[in-house]
Amino acid sequence: MANWATFSVALAVVVIMLGAWTRLVDAGLGCPDWPGCYGFLTVPQSESNIAIANARFPDSPVDVAKGWPEMIHRYAAGTLGLVVFGLAAAAVRKRRSGVPFKLPLFIAGFILLQGAFGMWTVTLKLWPQVVALHLLGGFTTLSLLTLLVLRLRKFATAQGSDSERSLEEPIKPTANASRLASLRPWLYGGLLLIILQIALGAWTAANYAAVACTDLPTCQGEWWPKDMDFQHGFDITQHVGPNYLGGQLTAHGRVAIHVTHRVGALVVLGYFAVLLALIWRRSASAGLRGPVLLVAAALVTQITLGLANIIFHIPLPVAVAHNAMGAGLLLSVIYLIWQHHQLPQTQAARATHTTIMHQEITA
Structure with a gap:
């Protein structure tokens, strides 16, 4: 089951990339109906x-290429x-063996909602509001499937035989475990x-709005364009009805969106x-250095792809890779947080827990 979940993660990445490709070649309305194409x-x-x-x-002539x-x-x-x-279905069938089944059921329900957003798109x-939510829904689906993979693999590891577990070297808590634990809220903030x-x-x-600024590090020759219209750029009350292929915002609104995205990246x-x-610095032997390097590599790659998008128009x-690496960065951060949660407790924390349990038993 873990292998199928891993396959679903890879397929979700492909779906996100195909969605980016469809959008970038202006094929979002290549078929004016749903779920078929012209019936x-x-x-x-x-x-x-x-x-x-x-x-x-009659208002949407066939364009096979789109x-x-x-x-x-x-x-x-x-x-x-x-x-x-x-x-x-497999999770529900195996739930008595301890396989996590609530998360797969939630993902299945979320997929139905994501399908509805695909139809509304x-x-x-x-309509920009629906398109943005549909894109976020794709990333959410990918994140949930990744979490499912991590849980299933942890469950499979826990199902190892007692003899196998006895041969494993016990994980020793590091001296910096408590200092690392203090960083958990900052990880969630990230x-x-x-x-x-x-x-x-x-x-x-x-x-x-991706092409609203075509120069670096300035935007249209200015560090902070004076004519940016944030109210127009972030207006979520745009009317339903017009064809939004190519966008309906003014240039000043799109510049405001683009510059905000740049600032967010910084x-x-x-x-x-x-x-x-x-x-x-704090994880010399805590097993977090691999995930840290993974996040750093994903972040540098994503920033580089973002710059390449602007430089090469x-x-x-590059644009499809930028979308895919956004997913990669998200998953690498989720994996870092997951690994942080797997850190062994400190001796002091375990002693405190044992003392509390002893007091409860003898009370």
């Missing part, structure tokens, strides 16, 4: 099917949904920053530079 299971390509499709949707990215994304998302439902013509930055990226993509970089340095491979 067909695949993109209509024969002359007769294209004629039928155009008669059904229909296929949209349908490939839907096929992949549908496959992911089937895998998730299979995981939920099309039927509401790329996770929150990553989520907010991903939300900013989703809003940037939904409103086509905040995330500075925050994690300090936090990771502190963890590195949003090349498709």
Whole structure:
């Protein structure tokens, strides 16, 4: 089951990348209906099917080149949904053996909601609010599936035989365990920053603001553009109805979104530079240095891809990789937090716990 969950994580990353590809080639409305395409299971390509499709949707003539990215994304998302439902069914069937089943059931329910957002993305013509929430939903699904993998692998390890466990070298608490424990709230703060930055990226993509600034380190020749319109750029009351393909915001609103996303990247970089340095100093033998290096590598790669997007004017491979690495950065931080929770307790903490238990028993 853990292997299938791992497969679902890989598939979720593929779905996120396909979603980015679909959006970047302006194929979000390549099929004007849902879940099919012009009423067909695949993109209509024969002359007769294209004629039928155009008669059904006269305002959206068939564009095969844009229909296929949209349908490939839907096929992949549908496959992911089937895998998730299979995981939920397997977890319920094995629940008596102790396999975690509440999380798989929650993910299955969330997949249904994510499917609804996929439908609304099309039927509401790329309304930015729905597009942004759909993108965040994809990252949420990926995060939940990753957490499921970690829990299943921990459960599988715990199911090892007593003889195998007796051969394992006991994990010794480090002298810095209590100092590392004090950093846990800051790790959660970093996770929150990553989520907010991903939300900013989703809003940037939904409103086509990635190309609002084409120079570095300034934006349109200014360090802080004077004509930025934050009220317009972050207006969440945009009306349902217009076709939002290409965006409806003014240039000043898009610049405000883009600059905010840049500032967010600098905040995330500075925050994690300090936090990771502190963890590195305190985790000489705590098993956290690997996850710390993973987060650092993901962060540097993501910043580099973001800069490359601006310098080379949003090349498709780089833009898709930037979306994928955003997912990678999120997962690396989740993994660091997970590993932090697996740290052994200090001797003092264990002694305190034993004393409390002894008092409760003798009371």
